[in-house]
Amino acid sequence: MKNFLEPDKTWELFGIHSQEQFLNSFVTIGKFHEKVPEEIVLDYEIVERLQFYSYYKYALVDDAFARATKIFEAGVNLKIRSLKLEKEKGFESLNTKIKKLENFTSYELYKQWNHSREIRNIFAHHESNRLFGSTLLSSFVYFVNMINTLFLEKSQVLKHEKTLKELQNDTIKFEKGLFVMKYKEKKILIWSCIPYTISTNIKKNISLWCFHPVYKVNKLSNLNDFSPPIILSLVNVIIDNDILKGNCIISKNEIEIQSTNKTENMFQYEIYNQTMLNAKTELKQLYWTVLEKKIANEVSKFLYQNW
Numbered sequence: 001m002k003n004f005l006e007p008d009k010t011w012e013l014f015g016i017h018s019q020e021q022f023l024n025s026f027v028t029i030g031k032f033h034e035k036v037p038e039e040i041v042l043d044y045e046i047v048e049r050l051q052f053y054s055y056y057k058y059a060l061v062d063d064a065f066a067r068a069t070k071i072f073e074a075g076v077n078l079k080i081r082s083l084k085l086e087k088e089k090g091f092e093s094l095n096t097k098i099k100k101l102e103n104f105t106s107y108e109l110y111k112q113w114n115h116s117r118e119i120r121n122i123f124a125h126h127e128s129n130r131l132f133g134s135t136l137l138s139s140f141v142y143f144v145n146m147i148n149t150l151f152l153e154k155s156q157v158l159k160h161e162k163t164l165k166e167l168q169n170d171t172i173k174f175e176k177g178l179f180v181m182k183y184k185e186k187k188i189l190i191w192s193c194i195p196y197t198i199s200t201n202i203k204k205n206i207s208l209w210c211f212h213p214v215y216k217v218n219k220l221s222n223l224n225d226f227s228p229p230i231i232l233s234l235v236n237v238i239i240d241n242d243i244l245k246g247n248c249i250i251s252k253n254e255i256e257i258q259s260t261n262k263t264e265n266m267f268q269y270e271i272y273n274q275t276m277l278n279a280k281t282e283l284k285q286l287y288w289t290v291l292e293k294k295i296a297n298e299v300s301k302f303l304y305q306n307w
Contacts, residue, residue: 004056006056010058011055023055026137028051030048036148040074043071044147050063062131064140069124071147072143080100164195167237173242173259174192174244175194176191178214178261178269181211183230183256189213189265192211195209200303206235208298211230213229216268232248234246245257
């Protein structure tokens with residue numbers, strides 16, 4: 001008789017050696033705002049269970065994710081029904097359904113829904129021996145976010161995007177230059193800081209920032225030679241001339257960003273730029289691809305945490 005409660009050894013490759021460790025690391029619990037229908041919330045509980053049981057059978061990760069994409073489609077159906085939009089005769093594709101919602105959200109969010117539809121289509125039909133497994137783990141958060149956005153009012157979405165754009169415009173002087181970042185009693189030389197998103201609940205005044213350090217290396221030979229960006233959630237951001245201040249949500253420390261033209265800082269920045277210039281094009285392209293994916297994942301996690 002099979003032991004259905006024997007952990008799948010695949011998880012050991014990820015450093016997982018207990019059920020509790022797995023739960024804390026890889027199960028995405030549903031987080032939904034108050035306007036998400038109860039049937040969607042309850043349906044996602046099945047996704048949570050499937051994720052949990054993948055501890056005993058690794059391939060169940062794919063089934064859990066496929067279920068999440070189906071809940072997204074179910075959410076589209078409920079949104080259409082709540083708006084009392086006319087139903088087409090015969091079969092309606094998910095593409096057609098989302099098209100109906102185009103005028104009830106922003107253009108940017110409509111594009112994201114279409115991207116979710118494309119992912120949903122991949123998982124609409126089972127294929128033998130196809131296994132995405134761990135590559136899907138960060139995407140559960142993305143789909144929870146997409147399900148949540150289906151039930152936001154258009155006015156709320158547009159206000160969110162407008163507020164973010166205003167913040168980005170107000171801080172455009174910090175997008176590229178040379179700055180000293182004071183954080184945790186340290187001074188870090190950076191060449192850019194950009195706000196990538198804000199909380200959907202604008203009243204919280206929380207934003208997600210990416211700070212790019214000027215690191216001290218003379219040669220870039222592999223990805224490990226690149227210093228990772230500093231990504232922080234900030235509250236109470238204030239801009240005063242060439243100074244930006246805010247409070248870090250997690251560490252509770254204050255940060256301060258100020259432009260610099262000190263000779264030693266300028267010299268370090270010149271070395272950094274020359275090192276980047278001398279690096280192989282393929283390596284730099286790989287670095288930016290990895291970085292863009294990292295930032296996208298951090299944005300997704302930020303939105304998820306602030307529903």
